[in-house]
Amino acid sequence: MKILISILILISFAFFSCDEGLSPDEAEISVGISGRIIFKGQWDNSIRRTHIVMFKDSLKSSSDFSALNLRYVSEEIPKGSSEYKFDSQENAILNNIKPGEYAYLAVAQSKTFLLSLNRSAWFVVGIYSIENEPTKAKIVNILPKNSLTNIEIICDFDNLPPQPPGGN
Amino acid sequence: MRSLVLLLILFPSIMFAQTFRITGKVLDENNNALAGANVYLENTLAGTTTDNNGNFTISKIKSGTYKLIVSLLGYSKLVSEIIIEKNIANLIFTLSETSYQSEQIVVSANKYQQNIDDLPISANVFSGDKFTVKNIINFDDALRQMPGVNVTLDQVGIRGSSGYSRGAGTRVLVTLDGIPLYTGDSGEIIWNIIPLYQIERIELIKGSASSLYGSSALGGVISLSTKKINSGFNGVSSAKFGIYDKPKFVEWRWSNKLRTFNNQVASASFAANNFGVAFSFGRDENFSYRKNDWDRRLSGFIKANYNFNENSSLSIISTGFTRNRATFNFWKDLRNPLLPLRQDDGQHTPSDRIVFGMNFSHLLTQNFSISVKPSLFKTFWKDESESSNSSNSSLFRNEILANWILNKRTIIVSGLENQYGIVKSNIFGNRELKYYGIFSQIEKSYSEKLKFYFGFRFDANKLSELESEKSFSPKLGLNYKISASTIIRSMIGKGFRSPSLAEAFTSTTTSGVSVKPNPKIKSEISYSYEIGINHKFTSNSSVDLAFFNNEFYNLIEPKIDPADSKVIFTNLTRARISGIELGLNQQLFSTFNLNANYTFLNPKDLRTDKYLKYRAVNQFMLSVEYSSEAMTSGIDFRFMSRYREIDNEFVEYGIVKDGDKRVEIKVIDLNFTYNLLNFGLPARLNLSVKNLLNYYYVEMIGNLAPIRTFVFGIEAAFN
Numbered sequence: 001m002k003i004l005i006s007i008l009i010l011i012s013f014a015f016f017s018c019d020e021g022l023s024p025d026e027a028e029i030s031v032g033i034s035g036r037i038i039f040k041g042q043w044d045n046s047i048r049r050t051h052i053v054m055f056k057d058s059l060k061s062s063s064d065f066s067a068l069n070l071r072y073v074s075e076e077i078p079k080g081s082s083e084y085k086f087d088s089q090e091n092a093i094l095n096n097i098k099p100g101e102y103a104y105l106a107v108a109q110s111k112t113f114l115l116s117l118n119r120s121a122w123f124v125v126g127i128y129s130i131e132n133e134p135t136k137a138k139i140v141n142i143l144p145k146n147s148l149t150n151i152e153i154i155c156d157f158d159n160l161p162p163q164p165p166g167g168n
Numbered sequence: 169m170r171s172l173v174l175l176l177i178l179f180p181s182i183m184f185a186q187t188f189r190i191t192g193k194v195l196d197e198n199n200n201a202l203a204g205a206n207v208y209l210e211n212t213l214a215g216t217t218t219d220n221n222g223n224f225t226i227s228k229i230k231s232g233t234y235k236l237i238v239s240l241l242g243y244s245k246l247v248s249e250i251i252i253e254k255n256i257a258n259l260i261f262t263l264s265e266t267s268y269q270s271e272q273i274v275v276s277a278n279k280y281q282q283n284i285d286d287l288p289i290s291a292n293v294f295s296g297d298k299f300t301v302k303n304i305i306n307f308d309d310a311l312r313q314m315p316g317v318n319v320t321l322d323q324v325g326i327r328g329s330s331g332y333s334r335g336a337g338t339r340v341l342v343t344l345d346g347i348p349l350y351t352g353d354s355g356e357i358i359w360n361i362i363p364l365y366q367i368e369r370i371e372l373i374k375g376s377a378s379s380l381y382g383s384s385a386l387g388g389v390i391s392l393s394t395k396k397i398n399s400g401f402n403g404v405s406s407a408k409f410g411i412y413d414k415p416k417f418v419e420w421r422w423s424n425k426l427r428t429f430n431n432q433v434a435s436a437s438f439a440a441n442n443f444g445v446a447f448s449f450g451r452d453e454n455f456s457y458r459k460n461d462w463d464r465r466l467s468g469f470i471k472a473n474y475n476f477n478e479n480s481s482l483s484i485i486s487t488g489f490t491r492n493r494a495t496f497n498f499w500k501d502l503r504n505p506l507l508p509l510r511q512d513d514g515q516h517t518p519s520d521r522i523v524f525g526m527n528f529s530h531l532l533t534q535n536f537s538i539s540v541k542p543s544l545f546k547t548f549w550k551d552e553s554e555s556s557n558s559s560n561s562s563l564f565r566n567e568i569l570a571n572w573i574l575n576k577r578t579i580i581v582s583g584l585e586n587q588y589g590i591v592k593s594n595i596f597g598n599r600e601l602k603y604y605g606i607f608s609q610i611e612k613s614y615s616e617k618l619k620f621y622f623g624f625r626f627d628a629n630k631l632s633e634l635e636s637e638k639s640f641s642p643k644l645g646l647n648y649k650i651s652a653s654t655i656i657r658s659m660i661g662k663g664f665r666s667p668s669l670a671e672a673f674t675s676t677t678t679s680g681v682s683v684k685p686n687p688k689i690k691s692e693i694s695y696s697y698e699i700g701i702n703h704k705f706t707s708n709s710s711v712d713l714a715f716f717n718n719e720f721y722n723l724i725e726p727k728i729d730p731a732d733s734k735v736i737f738t739n740l741t742r743a744r745i746s747g748i749e750l751g752l753n754q755q756l757f758s759t760f761n762l763n764a765n766y767t768f769l770n771p772k773d774l775r776t777d778k779y780l781k782y783r784a785v786n787q788f789m790l791s792v793e794y795s796s797e798a799m800t801s802g803i804d805f806r807f808m809s810r811y812r813e814i815d816n817e818f819v820e821y822g823i824v825k826d827g828d829k830r831v832e833i834k835v836i837d838l839n840f841t842y843n844l845l846n847f848g849l850p851a852r853l854n855l856s857v858k859n860l861l862n863y864y865y866v867e868m869i870g871n872l873a874p875i876r877t878f879v880f881g882i883e884a885a886f887n
Contacts, residue, residue, distance in 0.1 A: 021831050021864035024417050027502035028826055067733030067821065091510060096822020115677060117732050
């Protein structure tokens, strides 16, 4: 009888020790960036990949072009696009955007199929820039619980922005 | 063949001694024939199992006085002395039913059959039926209910031997009738290839078994035995239908349709004279509780036996499937845990896997047998996604095993193993592997109470262009029966595991996760010991306590290289997994059965003093079962403490959103079986509720485990 009672106690313990576990309330409130990219000019036939990328710190040397500094990589932008709408919470290969400041948001292209972190494989065709100063990168400031929307980056293939160090 | 000739030259008495035969029948107390009973002469290899009519024949017995043992699960063991100086016919043995079964449990952990109470290491034995009545379809779900076993998605560790390595390599060797089930390319275990309906017995051997089984057995062995083929025609059909409950949280509900799964299996066997064949076909369809997680599978199994004579037999076995499975690598986030990453949506992977094996056994004398076990594991899969990963591999393997009972106190097991694998893949490259092993083990009894085990294994392996490696793995074991109710066991030994081709050569990107090769990867080795004690309070009550310690050198674990954020398999210089395991079995009124098991682990990376990833420190299981003539019902509870360490880099780099969200695992399953034999129908109904309290947890980051599920199953036999 004692053993039977012990069994019942153990089963009761099992039942009552169970709560609901994980819940959506524990999810972090997502923040991100969204907007559109406008392409001007003729797409180069040799282009194999086009992505929006965002770095935490500015690219002062080729070593800054690293996974530790990279915070966002969009899905591939279709070749030949004239306009591309993006939302980091919907289309991202890498999305590690949290509230804070980000030094460099750009559109980069590669002539290789491989998605690599080799700096020399990429060149920048457009940057998120200060108004009326298209060559100066604008800091992306994301406030807590607020996504930054209506970002617009113009990629003019005939007038490329300054390239970060380490490229060809 | 050369070694066989050599043995005959060395031991001519093997061939020319006069031998005799005994035949008989095994019955229960109501004079019903008992099929499947073990009948054997102690300290010899002479033995057999009874057929459907309870009959047995043992031949090639030299004259002498023997202990003849008759045993069967659920019946008390019968031991009688027998003098053999001529052929003996028509022996009748009557077994009486017993509720306590430990004494009769026979295991083949040492590559020959012996009583579980004689082992120097911890082992558990389960019947396959235990899991089929619980409506379990995939074998990895059965493993989740085994003490000391941790399952992370589809990767299995025993006592924390493995965490999660993205399907690359295994530290637990799984064999089906002695044939290993790991693939040639990734080196992983394909659980769906195991035909659960055809499994008679599952042996779980805990601790390093490399000295007998070689690489992959570093953390233990799961040895599966298929059902015996009974005489005449026997058929079984089964069908299961399951429904996933709706998630408790409205924001998690992504589909208006009922999410269901179903499974059908048809099995048949036929045996007459010297030939027997069994086969089964299965069909599975799972629409899953998660989006883009569907799974469709057609599977087949065949086994054929032919007895050339009473001493020689050939068994052929094959199992395989063709499958198409959607890709769900990680959740979108914890607000959408049942939705996949956007890039996975719509992706799927077709795969074909087949294993083919043979076992030729020949009993040269009552004390010496030899067996040859060639096998082939062929696998093909192609990822229908942007990565287009694919692999085509063939792994050929052969083992020659000799069992020799030297005298009443000494048993020797020796063998040779070789493997050749060839892989063509755009993810692993075009590779080949070569592997050789030679092993021997001696069991020496110094008295009825004391047994020593000494064994060693020498292995050499070569993985494509990597440097070849060699390993010598000795072990020493002890089993001492302090009294009729208390047994001490101990084992100390060295283990090793060579890296799989996947761990050395994988180069791919899927779901934003890139993996790069490590051509400098080395084999991992372990030095382990275990001390255990088993005490039977009464014939219905027992307790088992084990202390274990494993010192790992060059342990292979995946990590993210901060330089390029790619996953790479590297050797951790030093790691240690130590712990305690406590098991309790209690039977009440021959109707209630209680099993409780607690495992404490201390799995540490000694370089960083951090816990190893995906290992729970505390694990507890409780199983209570009630059985009567017509019905069986049971409740299973399992608890695993929250993982101390996970792939934090995946969270930090933003690959898995909310990936750090995890809780302890607390799951309750219910099952109920009703046997329709009372109504004259050879059928049974099984009803199960899995995850009864709808508890939400992850085993692997970004992967919500199955929510509450209702399963209805029916099985019918045709004879």
